[in-house]
Amino acid sequence: MRGVSGTPALFALDATPAGIAFDGKGERLAVGLGDGTVRIVPVRGPARGGDPLTVAAHDGAVLHLRADGDGFLSGGDDGRLLRVGRDGGAETLLHVPGRWIDALAVNGGAWAAATGKTVHGLGAPLDHPSTVGALAFDPAGGRLAVAHYGGVTVWPVGGGEPQRLEWKGSHIAVSWSPDGRFVVAAAQDNELHAWRIADGTAMQMAGYGTKTRSLSWGAGGKYLATSGADGVVLWSFAGDGPFGKPPMELGPERKVLVTAVACHPREALIAYGYRDGQVSLIGFDDRPPVDLLPADGEPVAGVAWSADGGWLAAAGEGGRVALWRRGGGLMERVKGWLRGA
Template identity: 40%
Template structure:
């Protein structure tokens, strides 16, 4: 039976991760809490807007209303990657070779490991960022699509157009697909392995009753799980055309509450699903078998993250009731 170690942080939890083996909770106030043989508190921002683990999983990269971009290492070392500024940092993304990207309004900055910077400007506000899994290419989600730019060199950005507001962007782990979450209760995708100059291949994933705020790829990229419905909507991406012409799986369906967060297990085809009433389930892809990891709590689940071996699951909620589940008990 799974065991839960609760942590009450009394604040909206925006992100959770494991820095090595250290559960780390990033709160909307700007507080980041590490559970490392005791509770360690780091006041990183005056208002946190975005936080994500680094490419190697050993640090947390965050941006805030104060314009700062911060890095917090597993041992508690705080590094200011960019000092206070007038504009809010609304998205951050870690990249290979220790690159970090952040956006403020229409502008995107990529900080490289050798301290050089690359700057990109879009016509509209950049809402989401992601690095390609291979090579330093950065995707910038904006109104009416995504721009895909090479960090090095002066090649013009590739534009992937689709009408509407795109506020999150992800590459598939194999780099073959680009997927966005939209304002319009939908996902949109593009195939990236077409011929140069050929027609763009679109993937429309619609039918959600609410906005998709959480997305997670399975470890090998065969599946993409999403929130925004009474069950986790899991799209198949194993074929050459991704989910086109195929129905998604609907896992963990409940009649009275919505899925608010999803996180695929790092090794197995198993997805953790957080709900609007604070419940957390684990559901296996192969047979839809469910395991209750946490009973309903005070607020909607807003963040989920597995540790690397996949034995521990950290969770956070909008009400600040957070914790760590040991699925082996």
């Protein structure tokens, strides 16, 4: 298995990461932090190796960070949604005083953000029966899935009546299959729910040891990798989807829960992190994994690939960020990325 090689660049930040993402060109890595800043570091291109940017984005914590073309969108607990450019400039897209940005989704320049029960960004505000837990555009950008208590509401972006996908319980993450045929939502009660959009047929996907907060689709869209168990749980969405099919569980039985997963955008590889800080890489065929970072007791908060799969980053809850270049031997260490640099 071709993997990530070389020694990672390690950055010790003094705030908790709330989101980690590469820009669309894979030239810059951004991390949104609990101290309200967004850190942007060039990893390749003309600016590679230059000093990182520290953007004072929010009066409070960053809650969500997403790639947005060459830049990023950042939502904070100050009720602001910002577009942060590659040069560190910030533009306010939404401000709802006294509320948090509870959820955020981006697709091809379009965005949607939730404050409490209300979703903004699709014209008139859209209200829901309970606080919004997560948002996701379909791959074509024509529909928005809104997760909340009682299931998921799917809104046509251009207006019209929504589709209701019902299941009891509070839902905290949501994702579309790459072909747009299925919506999957993670629930507070340690299980997933999947719906086939064509007819609304629902399925329960249970057996997790904790809440599933990380969902990632494999290249080709036939498999969904998920966190929340002792190993990566991989569901098949080929044909009629996961209905009646047991999942695969990848990785050794370490008796430590997986907290974050990220499928390679082009190959059958999954990068994943554990609650004890270990970061590993495994193929869909369940051959022995490659361990990239040893356990150090700091839970992995997120992992992310660049769009071309050439770079991998992982962030720990204590502020540790690791960065690898895939297949390139020893990676040149990026200069001092510390708070205030």
